[in-house]
Amino acid sequence: MLKRLIRLRWWLLSGALLCIAGVWLLGRIALTQQREAFETDARIMHRVLSQRVVQHDAILATVSLLQAEQGSEREQRLSALYPQILGMQRRAAGEAWSDARLTAAEARSRELRRPELAYADFAQGRYVLVLAGQPASHAMTVGLREMLPWAEWPTDPKASPVRVLLRHDAQTLVLQEGRYLPWGKGFSFSKHLAADSQPFEVYAERIVGWLQLPWGWMAGWCALVVAGCVAAYQLRTQRAQRLRAEELLRLGQVARLNTLGELAAGMAHELNQPLTAVLANTQAARRLLDDDEPELDTARSAMGKAAEQAQRAAEVVGRLRRVVERPEAGAERVAVDLVQVARQVLYLLEPEAHKRSVAVTLEGDASRVVLAEPVALEQVIHNLVMNALQALEKVPTAQRALTLHISHDNRQGVLRVADCGPGIAPEVLPRLFEPFFSTREDGLGLGLSLCETLAAGMGGELRAANRVPQGAEFTLRLPEAST
Numbered sequence: 420m421l422k423r424l425i426r427l428r429w430w431l432l433s434g435a436l437l438c439i440a441g442v443w444l445l446g447r448i449a450l451t452q453q454r455e456a457f458e459t460d461a462r463i464m465h466r467v468l469s470q471r472v473v474q475h476d477a478i479l480a481t482v483s484l485l486q487a488e489q490g491s492e493r494e495q496r497l498s499a500l501y502p503q504i505l506g507m508q509r510r511a512a513g514e515a516w517s518d519a520r521l522t523a524a525e526a527r528s529r530e531l532r533r534p535e536l537a538y539a540d541f542a543q544g545r546y547v548l549v550l551a552g553q554p555a556s557h558a559m560t561v562g563l564r565e566m567l568p569w570a571e572w573p574t575d576p577k578a579s580p581v582r583v584l585l586r587h588d589a590q591t592l593v594l595q596e597g598r599y600l601p602w603g604k605g606f607s608f609s610k611h612l613a614a615d616s617q618p619f620e621v622y623a624e625r626i627v628g629w630l631q632l633p634w635g636w637m638a639g640w641c642a643l644v645v646a647g648c649v650a651a652y653q654l655r656t657q658r659a660q661r662l663r664a665e666e667l668l669r670l671g672q673v674a675r676l677n678t679l680g681e682l683a684a685g686m687a688h689e690l691n692q693p694l695t696a697v698l699a700n701t702q703a704a705r706r707l708l709d710d711d712e713p714e715l716d717t718a719r720s721a722m723g724k725a726a727e728q729a730q731r732a733a734e735v736v737g738r739l740r741r742v743v744e745r746p747e748a749g750a751e752r753v754a755v756d757l758v759q760v761a762r763q764v765l766y767l768l769e770p771e772a773h774k775r776s777v778a779v780t781l782e783g784d785a786s787r788v789v790l791a792e793p794v795a796l797e798q799v800i801h802n803l804v805m806n807a808l809q810a811l812e813k814v815p816t817a818q819r820a821l822t823l824h825i826s827h828d829n830r831q832g833v834l835r836v837a838d839c840g841p842g843i844a845p846e847v848l849p850r851l852f853e854p855f856f857s858t859r860e861d862g863l864g865l866g867l868s869l870c871e872t873l874a875a876g877m878g879g880e881l882r883a884a885n886r887v888p889q890g891a892e893f894t895l896r897l898p899e900a901s902t
Contacts, residue, residue, distance in 0.1 A: 453606070457581060465608075475616075478501065483556075507557060511554060524537035524548075525556050535549055536549075542590075563585065579595060580625055581625045585619050603628040605626045606626075607625075752878070754789075755788065756786055760800060761781060761823050762781065764804055765779055768808070790899070791897050799874055800895070802867070803836045803895070807821050808821065820839045822836075833894065835895075840891060841889065852881070874897070879898065881894070
C-alpha cells in the first residue's frame, strides 16, 4: 500500500512538474513574441518621428537659403505643405527678437552652425527652432500633435495597449494613451530622436497582463500531460500486474509440482508399510506351506503369485514417486540475497495484503546472502507470508500487521515472519509440520510440511512459535554464503 502511494505521488509530482515546465515555456514564448512585437513597433515609432524632426531641420535650412538668395516671403506659405509648421518668424539685420529665448537660441545656433531649440512648451503642444543666418535669422514654431505621422504609425493609437510618451527635460507629452495594468510583465523602450536640434526622447511601455497569456494553449498542454501520465501510469501498472501474475503463475506451478511430489512421497510412505507386511506374510506362508503334504502346490503357487504382485505394486509406487518427484529436489544451492527474495515475494503478494488491509513491514539487514535454491526459498517465504495473511483475516482490521525481520545468528541468515493473528493452538503446534495435517477445512495439510522439507533440503530449518501477547512467528534459518 505504501509503495503504491509512493509511486502514485511520484507520478503526480512528475505530471505537475511537466505541466509547470510546459506552462512556463508557453508563457515565456508568448512574452518573447509580445516583446519582439513591442520593440519592433517602438523602433518604427522612433524612426518615423526622427524622420520628421530631421525634416524640420531641412525645412528651416531651406527657408534660410531661399531667403538669402531671393529675399522672398514664401516661408509664410509653408503651413499649407507642412501642417505641423504653425508659424515662421524672421529677424532681419539690425532687428531684435521679441523673446529673449529666441535671442539665446540664435546665439547658440550661430556658434554650432545648426538649428537650435529655443524652447518647448508641451502643455501648449508646440516648440520653437531657431536658425541663425545672414542677412536674416528664422524661428519656426512646430506643433507637436500635428507632426505625428499617423499614416505611418505602426499601431492603432486608440486601441493599442502600448503607451507612448515624448519627453524633454521635466515635460512629458502623451502621444498614445495605451493601456495601463497594475500587474503583469512590463516592457519599455527609450531612445532620443535623431536630430540634435530637437533633443526629445521617445519612451514606450507596455504591460502584458496575466489574462493576456495563452491560457488556452496552457490548459491544452496540461490536459495532454495529464492524459499522457494517466496512460503511462496505467500501462506501467498493467505491465507490473502482468509480470506479477506471470511470476505468481510460475510460483504456483512449482508449488503444485512440489505438492504433488509431497503427496506422492506421503502415499509411498503410507503404502510401503502394508505392502512390506503383505510381502513378508506371504513369504512366511510359502515357507510354511513347503512343509505340508503334497497337493498344496496350488496354494504355494498362489502365494508366490501374491508375493510377485505385492512386489510389483511396490515397484509401481516407487516408479510413481520417481516420476512426480520435485524437480528442484537436489538442485544445486547458490548464493542468494535473502532480503531481495523477501522483497520480491512481498511485491508479488502486495495485492493480497492490500485486499486484506494488512500493513506489511520489512525490517533488518540491507543484505543477507545465504546458500539456497532460489525457487525453493521463494516458495517457502511465499507460503509463510500467505499463511500469515490468511490468519490475519480473523482479527479486526486495525490490528492487522505483518513483519518480516531479517538478521544473522551463528553464521546463519535468519528470517522471521511474525503476525498479530490469533496464534497457533497449543495442541496444534506439535503437529504443525506433519503431512496431511491441517486446521482449515479445505486444506491439504501439505504447505508447511513442504516448507519444512524444502528448508531442510537447503541445509536449514523452519520452526514455529507463538508470540506474546498474540500472533504467530515462523523462523527460517539458512546457512550464510561464505565471503
